[in-house]
């Protein structure tokens with residue numbers, strides 16, 4: 001095991017920090033067991049961090065911090081079962097690159113690939129559409145060190161009650177040491193991005209979701225403009241037509257990140273310019289099509305730092321909730337420079353997944369890191385909570401265990417398992433005390 005210096009840790013958005021009493025980088029399961037038992041013996045806590053991309057304090061480790069880099073890389077490939085096992089600390093971009101080299105791919109991805117596989121799955125990180133939207137729903141098996149130092153392997157057949165919950169375990173049930181994903185033969189996606197009006201986007205939403213594999217929409221507050229991105233599978237990899245390198249750089253790096261970053265800075269310093277800036281930003285986005293191997297199309301660089309809140313609401317009322325969000329925003333004096341992102345997920349069978357047991361519509365709200373998010377997020381959160389919304393575990397929200405128990409029918413099942421796997425609360429921190437009790 002490598003001892004790492006205990007410097008101050010910050011999350012990506014710099015909304016959370018920690019100065020752990022000790023930090024280590026375990027290189028195998030036995031080293032994780034030793035760290036868990038040591039924490040238990042001293043009456044302390046221990047927590048593995050991912051890449052720090054959660055906006056909440058879910059990864060804050062003030063006593064023992066385990067760093068993920070020693071548990072990285074592909075461990076096994078089973079072409080018959082079409083599964084791949086990787087170390088829990090493997091970054092998604094590394095997993096994707098290694099899978100592509102093997103002619104394999106995940107089914108679906110979120111917007112970025114900087115997270116570790118354990119960090120991303122533990123908070124329910126998701127993309128949009130497909131048969132499985134979240135990374136956790138693509139898990140076939142996992143290995144976990146519990147709070148008593150026991151090593152458990154879980155899958156649909158082995159410890160199924162652990163498998164049900166630990167795929168989105170919030171870091172509360174144990175330290176994941178490896179994860180096995182279902183994989184598919186490598187495929188290409190064609191992206192079609194096009195501007196639409198609010199009315200056209202909402203009236204065609206159900207049809208778009210039915211017709212396309214993945215639908216992602218962005219509404220520009222204070223305007224009538226939506227940007228719609230649909231991704232569909234191509235019949236063969238060779239027909240993919242990636243964006244020319246400079247066009248990709250111009251659109252994604254320069255226009256989407258650099259110019260957008262500058263505009264949000266202007267909007268933060270001079271908030272009254274926000275509606276005008278949003279109209280300009282929305283109009284500047286033009287229609288484009290491109291195709292590439294799947295993970296290049298699912299993900300885009302996010303260089304402008306922001307704070308985010310995202311909720312899953314039941315799919316059948318989702319568009320009405322979005323309309324209510326717009327009414328609330330239009331009636332307020334909030335000046336919002338970031339688009340609202342709209343995605344869908346089919347129901348899954350994971351105990352505390354935000355899509356557990358129900359088809360869901362995800363609504364995500366962002367502000368620049370330097371902006372005060374409180375009034376905006378609180379106003380919108382009230383609308384989302386009233387619609388039985390479930391907050392993303394890794395994104396900002398103000399809900400507590402009593403609120404959350406009401407929107408998760410399998411709440412008690414998770415709590416009982418937590419009592420069994422972590423009786424001394426070796427894995428707890430302030431965030432988990434708030435959301436789980």
Ligand SMILES: Cc1cc2nc3c(=O)[nH]c(=O)nc-3n(C[C@H](O)[C@H](O)[C@H](O)COP(=O)(O)OP(=O)(O)OC[C@H]3O[C@@H](n4cnc5c(N)ncnc54)[C@H](O)[C@@H]3O)c2cc1C
Pocket residue numbers: 012013047048049050051052053054055058059068088089109110111112114115116117118119120121122123124125126127170171172174175176177302392394395
């Ligand atoms: C720019 C940006 C874009 C994003 N895009 C999306 C998106 O498209 N969709 C989406 O749903 N979310 C998105 N997110 C949220 C992000 O995916 C989640 O917050 C995710 O949890 C971050 O992963 P991480 O590796 O950084 O984990 P961290 O934030 O470091 O940790 C998250 C949790 O995982 C736990 N954990 C980490 N490793 C282990 C382990 N080995 N065993 C047990 N628990 C562990 C930590 O203790 C903590 O509880 C985005 C975030 C950012 C900043």
